[in-house]
Each structure stands twice: as C-alpha cells, then as structure tokens.
Amino acid sequence: MHSIKHPLNQRPHSSYRGRFAPSPSGLLHFGSLVAAVASFLQAKSNAGNWLVRIEDIDKPREMPGSDKAILNTLEAYGMHWDEPVLYQSEQAVLYRDVLNYLQASQQSYCCRCTRAQIKKSGGIYLGTCKFLHLDNFDTAIRLLNKFPHNEFIDGLQGQVHFDHALAQEDFIIHRRDGLFAYQLAVVVDDIYQGITEVVRGCDLLEPTSRQLSLFKTLNRQAPAYVHIPLAVTDEGYKLSKQNAAPAIDDQNPQPGLIQALDFLGQAPPPELQFESVDSIIVWAIKHWQLRNVPQKTEIHL
Ligand code: GLU
Numbered sequence: 001m002h003s004i005k006h007p008l009n010q011r012p013h014s015s016y017r018g019r020f021a022p023s024p025s026g027l028l029h030f031g032s033l034v035a036a037v038a039s040f041l042q043a044k045s046n047a048g049n050w051l052v053r054i055e056d057i058d059k060p061r062e063m064p065g066s067d068k069a070i071l072n073t074l075e076a077y078g079m080h081w082d083e084p085v086l087y088q089s090e091q092a093v094l095y096r097d098v099l100n101y102l103q104a105s106q107q108s109y110c111c112r113c114t115r116a117q118i119k120k121s122g123g124i125y126l127g128t129c130k131f132l133h134l135d136n137f138d139t140a141i142r143l144l145n146k147f148p149h150n151e152f153i154d155g156l157q158g159q160v161h162f163d164h165a166l167a168q169e170d171f172i173i174h175r176r177d178g179l180f181a182y183q184l185a186v187v188v189d190d191i192y193q194g195i196t197e198v199v200r201g202c203d204l205l206e207p208t209s210r211q212l213s214l215f216k217t218l219n220r221q222a223p224a225y226v227h228i229p230l231a232v233t234d235e236g237y238k239l240s241k242q243n244a245a246p247a248i249d250d251q252n253p254q255p256g257l258i259q260a261l262d263f264l265g266q267a268p269p270p271e272l273q274f275e276s277v278d279s280i281i282v283w284a285i286k287h288w289q290l291r292n293v294p295q296k297t298e299i300h301l
Contacts, residue, residue: 004104007097010220011194016048019195020074021186023055024067027247030256030301031201031231031239033077037260038228039199040079041288049082051193057088057185076250077257078281086193088185095180098188098218099141099173107146107217108173110139124165141174143183147216149209155197155226156293162209171210183207187214190223197224202297203238226290230298231263239301253277257284263299265292 020036022028028036043050052074054067071085102108111129118125125142148168151161173184190198190211205227215222231239248256254273257280261268266287272280 004101006219007094007101008188008191008218008220010191013194013196013221015196016043016046017051017194017196018043018046018048018199019051019053019190019193020079021053021055021189021200022070023058023061024063024070025058025061026063026066027069028073029239030248030259033073033248033256034231034260034263035199035201035228036074036077036079037257037284038226038264038293041264041284042197042199042226042290044285045288048196050079051083051086051195052081053086053088053189053193055088055182055185057180057182059089059179073248073250076277077248077253078277086189088189091185091189091192092180094192095185095188098184099180102143102173102217103136103141107144108141109144109170110134110136111142111170111172112139112176125169125171127170130170138176140172140176142170143173143210143214143217145170145213145217147213149212149216152208152212152225154205154208155224156290156295157202157205157227157297158295160205160208160227162206166206167209167213169210171213173214183210183214187211187218191215191218191220195223197226199226199228202227202230205297227297228264229294229296231301232298234300238298254280257281265289265294267292 018039020039022032040050056062109130112134113128145168150164150167151159154160171183172181175181208225212222233239254277258268258273261284272283
C-alpha cells in the first residue's frame with residue numbers, strides 16, 4: 001500500500017478558508033442566498049478567504065448559463081470571491097486519480113446492485129458485492145467504509161447523531177452511469193482547496209457523515225462544519241431549484257440581503273435598508289455573530 005502514491009496534498013490548516021459551492025441546476029433562490037451570505041460572512045469575519053466552486057459534475061441536471069447567472073447574482077449582492085472560481089467539470093483527472101488510489105489500495109469495490117434490489121433489502125446497502133471482486137464494467141464503485149461516523153460536533157447545531165446503518169454504509173463514489181459521485185467530488189475539492197470550514201444548509205447534514213468517512217479513508221484532515229437552517233415554504237418544502245422557488249432580484253438586491261440577514265438572526269437595523277449593498281455588507285461583516293443564527297434545522301418563511 002505504501003508504494004501507491006497519494007494524489008492529494010493538503011496545505012496546513014492555518015488561515016480560514018471557506019467556500020460556497022452551488023450546483024448550476026438553476027438560478028439562486030432565497031434559500032441558496034442565505035447559504036452564500038452565511039459562508040461569506042463567516043469567512044470574512046474570520047479574516048479568511050471565501051471561495052466559490054461551481055459543482056457541475058451532473059451534466060444532465062444542469063441549466064445552461066446558470067453558472068454565470070449565479071456568479072452575477074453573488075456580485076450584485078456584494079459578495080466577491082478571493083480566488084478564481086473552480087469548476088468541478090475541470091477536476092476529472094484528479095477525481096480519477098483519487099478513485100484509482102482508492103481502488104489500488106483496496107479501499108473501494110465495484111458493485112452491480114440496482115436501486116430496486118437495495119430498496120428490497122431495506123434501503124441500506126448491505127455490502128452484497130464486497131467480496132465478489134467484480135471488474136469495473138457497468139458497475140458503480142463504492143467506498144469500503146472502514147471509518148463510519150455516527151456523530152460529529154457541528155459549529156451551530158452542536159452534537160449531531162446519525163443512524164448507525166446509514167453511517168456504516170459503503171456508499172457510492174463513482175456512479176454506474178459513469179459520473180463521479182457528489183461525495184467524492186466534494187471531499188476531493190475541499191481537500192484540494194484547503195477548506196478549513198464548510199458553512200452550508202441543513203439539507204447537507206446527513207451527507208456529512210459520509211464525507212467524514214471519506215476524509216478519514218484518504219487520511220486527510222476534515223474541515224469544521226456549520227449547518228445553517230433551511231428556508232422552507234409554508235407547506236414545509238425546502239426552497240429549491242426543483243420546486244421552482246423564485247429567483248432573487250439582481251437589480252434590487254438590498255431587500256433580499258436584509259431579509260437574509262434577518263433570517264440568520266443578525267437583527268439588521270431598519271435604517272440599513274436605505275444603504276448601498278456595499279455598506280450593508282460592511283455592516284454585516286462587522287456585526288456577524290454565528291451564535292445568533294437560530295439553532296434549528298429549518299425555518300418556515
Ligand atoms: N453543490 C451542493 C448543492 O448545491 C452543495 C455542496 C456543499 O456545499 O457541500 O446543494
């Protein structure tokens with residue numbers, strides 16, 4: 001195993017590096033604006049760098065042009081990134097190297113089980129293909145999960161527990177249809193970009209367990225995690241591109257920005273609404289208090 005070269009170097013975790021990682025499957029809506037604002041303010045108030053990564057590994061789900069539209073919206077809302085935007089579609093060589101590394105070091109295996117088969121056996125994958133030594137043809141690749149994470153400490157939600165069956169599952173890192181899985185791409189890029197803290201919505205709490213297992217398997221330090229409440233509709237649905245949440249207004253960003261600060265418990269003073277976007281951002285960086293963000297997994301709008 002020592003002869004297999006590890007493809008990922010990691011810079012020492014010293015200064016703060018945060019990121020916002022939208023998928024270009026639609027325009028930004030209020031829910032994703034809140035995640036962008038929280039990650040930006042947490043980075044800036046820690047004198048850190050804020051990076052933007054476009055997670056475009058799932059071509060079929062993409063909305064053409066939405067990457068540019070998202071970047072324009074971030075700028076219109078006064079959030080400027082500190083390094084060139086990273087596109088996951090340009091990271092394929094690295095993802096492939098990491099997959100090869102995991103295969104060569106026997107920390108992954110091929111699986112031909114269908115979704116229907118897994119559903120039939122209770123919804124959790126039970127390792128059916130683990131000892132079959134299938135070759136990599138028309139199969140998915142799963143991580144051999146030697147480091148299940150049943151819990152972790154979230155910077156806002158505190159101690160978070162995961163169902164053991166879910167935590168120990170050998171999850172997919174390369175899909176049968178040939179696409180790299182989100183779990184693999186996100187972990188590789190968080191290492192590659194030297195991210196020290198991830199601030200994102202509570203819809204991604206559960207995948208954190210898998211991501212922590214993957215960091216451990218790759219023997220790289222995981223970032224800290226902060227999961228902020230999700231904006232949900234009156235009926236309890238997550239605002240998302242899929243349920244066509246209205247895009248936010250690039251021409252008139254002040255009200256949305258103030259609403260996002262309000263949602264995040266930052267109590268923006270009423271007179272702030274008459275200020276420019278840049279002044280609102282300056283105020284927000286100066287007054288940002290993570291501990292004032294409601295410790296809830298969702299908030300009804
Ligand atoms: N690209 C993911 C999304 O838009 C976010 C990934 C992450 O923040 O880890 O839901």
